[in-house]
Amino acid sequence: MSSYESIIEVALPLPLEHTFSYRVPPELLDKVRPGLRVFVPFGRRKMTGYLIGYCQPPQGQPLKDLFELLDDEPLWTDRELVFFRWVSSYYMHPLGEVLKTALPSGINQQTKKTGNLEKVSGGRKIRTERFYKARQSDITVKLRGKSQAILEFLMESGQQTSILELRRRFGECSPNLKRLLELELIVVSEQEVYRDPFAGVVVEHDSPRVLSEEQQHALDLVLSALDKGDFAPFLLHGVTGSGKTEVYLQAIFRVLEDGKTALVLVPEISLTPQLVQRFRSRFHDRIAVLHSALSDGERFDEWRRIRRGEVRIVIGARSAIFAPLEQIGIIVVDEEHEASFKQSDGLRYNARDLALVRGQQERAVVLLGSATPQITTRFAAEQGRLGYISMPNRVASRPLPLTRTIISKITSESPVSSELLEALAENIERGEQSLIFLNRRGFASSLVCVSCGESLQCPNCSVSLTYHRQRRKSLCHYCDYQLPFPTICPTCGGMELKEVGTGTERIEHELRERFPEARIARMDSDTTSGKGGHAKVLDKVRNREVDMLVGTQMIAKGHDFPDVTLVGVIQAEGSLYLPDFRAAERTFQILSQVIGRAGRGEIPGRVLLQAMNPEHYGIAHAVKHDFDGFYREELVFRQELNYPPFGHLAAIKLSAISEVAVLSVSEEVALLLHSIKKRLRLRTEILGPAPAPLYRLRGRFRIQILLKDPDRTSLRRLLTVYRGERSLSSIVREGIDLDPIELL
Numbered sequence: 224m225s226s227y228e229s230i231i232e233v234a235l236p237l238p239l240e241h242t243f244s245y246r247v248p249p250e251l252l253d254k255v256r257p258g259l260r261v262f263v264p265f266g267r268r269k270m271t272g273y274l275i276g277y278c279q280p281p282q283g284q285p286l287k288d289l290f291e292l293l294d295d296e297p298l299w300t301d302r303e304l305v306f307f308r309w310v311s312s313y314y315m316h317p318l319g320e321v322l323k324t325a326l327p328s329g330i331n332q333q334t335k336k337t338g339n340l341e342k343v344s345g346g347r348k349i350r351t352e353r354f355y356k357a358r359q360s361d362i363t364v365k366l367r368g369k370s371q372a373i374l375e376f377l378m379e380s381g382q383q384t385s386i387l388e389l390r391r392r393f394g395e396c397s398p399n400l401k402r403l404l405e406l407e408l409i410v411v412s413e414q415e416v417y418r419d420p421f422a423g424v425v426v427e428h429d430s431p432r433v434l435s436e437e438q439q440h441a442l443d444l445v446l447s448a449l450d451k452g453d454f455a456p457f458l459l460h461g462v463t464g465s466g467k468t469e470v471y472l473q474a475i476f477r478v479l480e481d482g483k484t485a486l487v488l489v490p491e492i493s494l495t496p497q498l499v500q501r502f503r504s505r506f507h508d509r510i511a512v513l514h515s516a517l518s519d520g521e522r523f524d525e526w527r528r529i530r531r532g533e534v535r536i537v538i539g540a541r542s543a544i545f546a547p548l549e550q551i552g553i554i555v556v557d558e559e560h561e562a563s564f565k566q567s568d569g570l571r572y573n574a575r576d577l578a579l580v581r582g583q584q585e586r587a588v589v590l591l592g593s594a595t596p597q598i599t600t601r602f603a604a605e606q607g608r609l610g611y612i613s614m615p616n617r618v619a620s621r622p623l624p625l626t627r628t629i630i631s632k633i634t635s636e637s638p639v640s641s642e643l644l645e646a647l648a649e650n651i652e653r654g655e656q657s658l659i660f661l662n663r664r665g666f667a668s669s670l671v672c673v674s675c676g677e678s679l680q681c682p683n684c685s686v687s688l689t690y691h692r693q694r695r696k697s698l699c700h701y702c703d704y705q706l707p708f709p710t711i712c713p714t715c716g717g718m719e720l721k722e723v724g725t726g727t728e729r730i731e732h733e734l735r736e737r738f739p740e741a742r743i744a745r746m747d748s749d750t751t752s753g754k755g756g757h758a759k760v761l762d763k764v765r766n767r768e769v770d771m772l773v774g775t776q777m778i779a780k781g782h783d784f785p786d787v788t789l790v791g792v793i794q795a796e797g798s799l800y801l802p803d804f805r806a807a808e809r810t811f812q813i814l815s816q817v818i819g820r821a822g823r824g825e826i827p828g829r830v831l832l833q834a835m836n837p838e839h840y841g842i843a844h845a846v847k848h849d850f851d852g853f854y855r856e857e858l859v860f861r862q863e864l865n866y867p868p869f870g871h872l873a874a875i876k877l878s879a880i881s882e883v884a885v886l887s888v889s890e891e892v893a894l895l896l897h898s899i900k901k902r903l904r905l906r907t908e909i910l911g912p913a914p915a916p917l918y919r920l921r922g923r924f925r926i927q928i929l930l931k932d933p934d935r936t937s938l939r940r941l942l943t944v945y946r947g948e949r950s951l952s953s954i955v956r957e958g959i960d961l962d963p964i965e966l967l
Contacts, residue, residue, distance in 0.1 A: 230280045233272040234319035246286040258297025262290040273322045325545035327526040352416045354383040370399040417524040429504035437614045445474045454583045458604045459592040461614030463819020467592045483552030487538045490561030496758040513539030541574035551585040554578045559591035565964040595812040602868040624821035624828035626846045628837040638725040643791045650789045657789040659773045660817045662797045664747040665689035668724025674717035685919045702921045731773045746774035779817035785824030795834035802916045807841035814845035873930040876958040878923040888955045889926040907932040916967045
């Protein structure tokens with residue numbers, strides 16, 4: 224092996240812009256190859272890095288030897304590394320941290336301090352299980368009781384049987400098995416087993432359904448693109464209930480027939496159980512799931528199944544975009560408009576955008592599905608950068624729900640109008656189900672002192688504490704700070720605190736008092752925090768064990784409740800006045816989605832929507848199911864202010880525990896940006912520095928600088944030069960967010 228091949232390039236999971244070189248000891252030369260994790264010295268530490276290739280020895284710089292190889296097989300392919308490098312370059316994030324994000328948490332190693340080198344195990348422990356089998360033997364031994372029963376069972380089976388199965392059948396049987404082994408009547412082996420996230424979940428077989436004319440047209444376009452075998456991005460714009468999922472299923476069936484694989488991205492874990500159930504019903508055990516609700520062990524095992532080619536379909540939330548699938552034929556992004564596809568800290572990637580990048584690299588079809596697509600996605604389709612597939616009607620010619628607005632009154636005693644209460648009573652009498660949507664959890668928005676008028680504030684964040692009556696606590700939904708109830712006013716010492724505002728807990732409480740005979744459930748972050756929490760609530764609704772479901776946006780997205788005929792919306796403008804240029808778009812999207820939960824079965828649906836300003840175009844167009852009307856009106860606003868799709872954005876986010884420090888550094892950063900802009904003769908608009916809308920979050924003061932430019936290349940030139948010239952105080956954190964989604 225040449226000296227060149229004995230020097231390796233290693234990316235470390237640290238916020239450093241460059242990679243590092245190490246020398247390979249002679250005893251490891253034959254085992255080294257790109258794609259392995261390596262244990263290396265770094266300063267006074269020893270830590271895990273990622274071997275990404277070979278390199279020339281740096282001039283005049285002594286190299287240290289790597290300590291150990293942590294894997295037997297590469298963890299990524301050459302093609303996947305190309306994708307990781309693209310992600311690192313585009314989002315201006317260190318390659319080592321990209322690789323750490325892409326690999327499951329169960330496989331990554333922790334840093335070790337200096338001292339005697341200890342043996343490091345490669346990743347999460349692999350689960351093994353003992354399996355027993357009867358031996359073909361002429362030995363005649365008199366056995367009695369459980370030992371005889373176990374031996375007879377194993378002889379009749381003729382197969383290897385796990386210890387878990389034997390315990391299920393015979394109870395505790397370790398002494399009996401030990402005796403049978405001593406008599407050489409059975410043999411035992413230790414085998415690797417996967418942790419099963421579907422354990423105990425039974426699904427029925429499902430056959431492809433007859434497609435409507437619109438579904439068939441959509442499928443034909445996708446199949447035609449698959450036959451060409453080249454990159455083909457589409458926007459599948461179908462109203463709620465139009466049958467987009469069936470189009471996904473039948474397109475993926477063709478992909479599997481062609482010997483390729485499929486990747487399906489969903490925005491949130493709350494959507495995954497129902498979608499996974501439909502896919503398992505159709506494709507059985509050829510599916511792996513990847514999402515944050517899995518344990519580290521389950522996630523590690525699912526990743527290994529994918530890496531080994533044992534599954535053909537991967538379904539997951541945003542991190543599934545890094546799944547080690549090979550030969551990808553199609554990537555589906557369901558509910559492509561959802562902001563949760565964007566990672567909000569660390570590597571601030573957008574899985575929806577990366578689906579297009581990976582699809583292009585894999586020469587795959589990419590299907591972006593939504594009833595309310597992003598303005599930028601619809602504009603790209605209009606400009607011809609995406610294929611456009613429209614499905615404007617529901618399956619079986621079912622009508623969209625009839626929607627009526629009710630003007631909310633500030634002076635009203637109850638947040639639930641008399642009209643909505645009457646409609647809920649009628650639905651109970653008819654034995655039909657209802658959804659009540661309010662995008663705010665808790666019992667009250669805050670507790671306010673009667674004496675001085677001050678609300679309880681979080682000491683770590685610039686928000687009021689939300690009162691949760693059932694838990695008898697006031698909580699911060701950002702940092703989890705809490706105060707027990709009752710408490711005194713921290714401002715004046717007053718003893719009387721009044722509930723102000725409303726949340727899902729209060730709506731549930733009022734409905735239980737009004738309808739004591741009704742079966743009422745609540746679905747928000749408070750009621751679904753445990754493992755499988757979402758699925759339990761959804762199963763109750765699906766099994767008709769719930770008459771009314773009260774919830775936040777969790778109940779609005781992607782769920783198919785055929786027996787829900789009434790939807791009530793409380794405070795429809797809840798997201799309309801957020802300090803974000805996408806506020807109207809998000810309001811239209813969430814209202815359209817929750818409206819679309821009604822009337823998906825045989826019985827037509829209806830919606831009662833309470834709003835203080837129902838004439839706002841974000842609300843009015845949602846009520847009329849008029850995406851095109853909203854799209855045209857929103858485009859005018861975006862173009863006037865040069866917001867996407869007419870301009871490109873980047874945000875520099877600075878934070879520190881010291882307010883003085885972050886203010887000082889932000890001014891220095893702004894001056895540097897203006898200097899670079901002038902030097903490069905760019906047109907980039909530099910807005911700020913300005914306090915973030917949530918100025919203090921988890922004890923850190925936050926400042927933002929927003930960059931806006933019609934040309935993406937110019938924007939990236941400015942940021943590239945800035946990153947090379949900036950010098951920040953060590954007490955100030957910086958995050959560069961390309962194509963930001965969240966500006967709060």
